[in-house]
Amino acid sequence: MVRSRRRVIRPKPIEKLTGADEYGRDPDVVADFRDRFAELFVRSGIPKMAAAVLACLYAADSGSVTAGELVRRLRVSPATISAAVGDLEGRELIRRERDVGTRRDRYFIDESAWYRATLAGVRANEQLAATARAGAGTLGAETPAGARLLGMGEYLEKVGLDVTRAADRWRAELTR
Known part of the structure; x- marks a missing residue:
């Protein structure tokens, strides 16, 4: 008869600074800043845990952290970190690299993060604009709904061009 032993899983100690x-x-003081910064990211539309990860990255002098470090600092599960990181990667705010010689991923924030995120937002708005213009064609540009969709498409297209020009100008300015 095989006896299985019940394994006791003890939580890992919380990182004490x-x-x-x-x-x-x-x-x-650093932790308080991270919390306030994360709250501002939340107010701008970033989900709470993704905002906390982003704030941790900005507050890290190296500009990078591992998933394990995030788990300890934020006191959440690896799965929670994985979901938050996926969100931030989708927004092009962070990038992931494998630590050399390990299976551990390291997450980075760099100087061009907001530039990439801005352009990703413009690309998303371009898709909305194209779909709105197509919707105006489908519903009839002369109808109230079609006119509204056409206006939305034109607005998003023109603002996207302005935002792209401004982002390019400021990126060139900041890299000088």
Whole structure:
């Protein structure tokens, strides 16, 4: 008869930050900043956990963290981190690279993150604009619904062009 032993799974200890970091910053002050920054990201439309991950990346001096570090800092499951990271990658705000010689992924934020995210938003709005213009054709541009859709399509197209030009101009300015 085979006896199976019931394995007790104990939670991993929560990362305790004590004392000042290498730059003399109080870890509680850094954590408070991360929380406030994450809340602002949430208000801008980023889901709560993705916002927390993004704030952690911005507050990390290296601009990168591993999933394990995020699990410890945010006190959530690896699956939760995976979903948040997927959201941020989809928005092109972060990128993922494999740590050399390991199976561990590292997530990065860099100087061009908001540029890429801006252009991703423009591309999404271009799809909305094209669908709205097609909808106007389907419903009839002379009908109230068609006219509304046509106006939406034109607006999104023109604003997208302006946003792309502005993003390109500021990216060139900031890289000088």
